Amino acid sequence: MAGIYVHIPFCKKACHYCNFHFSTTHSLLPQMVQAIAQEMELQARLAYIHEPIETIYLGGGTPSLLNHEQLQLLFTQIHRYFTVTPHAEITLEANPDDINHLQLQHWKAVGINRLSIGIQSFQEADLRWMNRAHTATQAVHCVTLAQQAGITNISIDLMYGLPGASNQHWLQNIEQALALQVPHISAYALTVEEKTALHKMIEKGKISPVYDEHQAEQFHLLVHILESNGWYHYEISNFCKPGRHSQHNSNYWKGVHYVGFGPSAHSFNGVSRQWNIANNALYITAIDNNQLPYEIEILTPLQQLNEYIMTSLRTRQGIQFSHISTNFGQPFNEKLLHAVAPFIQQGLVQSTNDGIQLTQRGKFFADGIAAALFQ
Template sequence: MPGIYIHVPFCKKACHYCNFHFSTQLQLKSDLVAAICKEAVLRKTFLQETVDTIYFGGGTPSLLSGSELEILLNTLNEHYTIAPNAEITLEANPDDIDPKTLNQWHQAGINRLSIGIQSFFEEDLQWMNRAHNAQQANHCIELAQTAGFYNLTIDLIYGTPGLTNERWKQNIETALTLGIPHLSCYALTVEPNTALDVMVRKGTKEEVDADHQAIHFNILTETLQNAGFEHYEISNFAKPGFRSKHNSSYWQGNPYLGLGPSAHSFDGHVTRQWNISNNPLYISSLQQGIIPFESEMLTMVQRINEYLMTSLRTIEGISLNFLEKNWGEERKQEVLKAAQIHVVQQNIQLQEQHIILTAQGKFLADGIAADLFVE
């Protein structure tokens, strides 16, 4: 079933590594909420099926008040058919979490939290320019669990230049001790035009070391596997029953509606849309009843390659039967031929009509997918 993504483009401060669309100027927050509601009404024909997931991303959605979240969710419930047991996720920063706020989120309808921990160590958080401290990183999880949020996920970042192997393992062990059932763990990347990119080019920050990151990735996968977690997507690990339904829907190619500045939408077939990445222009356009977006029609080759890229990252891998059913025997054989070198190198294996990454291949997923792309 389809999902709805709402982009909340506000943050208290700019993390050095982030390249998402956001602003640290919060004056337009209430105007933006009204504009997103207007967009939701104008787009109500985009999704005809029952909506199974709603995801508040950003930015920092936890900067919204409980009443602003209620306004947004009430609008969606009024104009869309939302499943009674829909997964409704809110991305939150540790410094925004307190008992009163947690209770407001519950009342608004949030039933899953994605908390941007990144690290449980003060020096790492300062290096990233995060808004919270190590004490808040630990305490916020206990507060959330006490408030009844047991469907929790946290983000952790590995491969930063100053992060030792031992401290990285302690980050993972802390998450396990706190009883968190889902982790999203990302290798630090130096994205163009970020503060980190500028610092690296000026020599004030060290460059990322791929070998260092590979060691951290192996520590991560081994530790979580031994703890009973399912490595169901390259960056995502879950206890049984705690996979992210929303993100899994993306990887399965299901339709989704994106609301808010810079948000993307996909009809599940060939049409992709994306909103303008400019808060004032987004707001002023919606005030005039205009949705400021661009769109494209995906070619067959683009659809195949997107399927190869996303499915290869998952535990189920690439389905050869799906390839044949949707794009023909010739395309399936083309992918199989390209895969042979990686089978020999033991980066991938063929299992019951599926191409699946080996443990060795998981750290090379993007490069392997590119080798499989059709032309």
């Protein structure tokens, strides 16, 4: 089984914290959709992946900006060039201000059966400094609209550790999320990326900085509340009701193959990783000339092992020694045990039946611990 990712690199507004690849000028949007549709044909000819498709994910950017005809074109191409399994999970990333009755009907008509909604916060003041396009009222209303339209497989994105936001403020966001009865929540610590408007605002003292301790506190608060309410914390940033995990993202962490379309999209087939150029105009020109504008890297066994360490450490299951000995050789387990010893002593990592996993406290330091375990 494999996955498809489609990147739609356009947004209504530039959120002040965002460093993804997107443009707020939409003049190239129609040409972009044509180019992505053509890329699907070009990639299919190359047969980068062979397996049937069990998950499709439209991300961005803001794919909920696409109109019905544009979505229909993309799905026609996907079904023409790939074999999609009958019960495939098909997710659309949607912003609250794009969700309305008509769009929901269009999304259902092309087969979208899951929404990942970029809410970030239910509080107006947060949404304004973030420069989000939606309001707090829309943040709540859009979920109800989707549920009424019959799309109940909904994930909402939230951000914690916001500048100056108290734990009480964060608790209100969690309570509102729980009240909406969605089966999935993705929660991310706000990161201040260089070259973003947020970075400049903090430098100029227009907004307070973010603090690790503050973010760690709010992360642990979230984990505690959701787990006490029967939620399953299956990956550092992801929580679900039993059985309602994101199949697409879980497959990334399991090393399942996927092909990505659109500028900046990545693909992985177990042997190589490739990524498209992150420039809208150059991407369209290349595709118009029947060229795939990507760079490719053949992964060495060591790179594959490090990828496994990085992704599996973030999951509840953790790193499995049996997986390492089967795929990379037993000596790597010995090295790993040596490297992990200080983290076990500090109470950040613990042993499982067949490997190691992060402790509750260690989850907040996942990236640093993974880097220290790289072989």
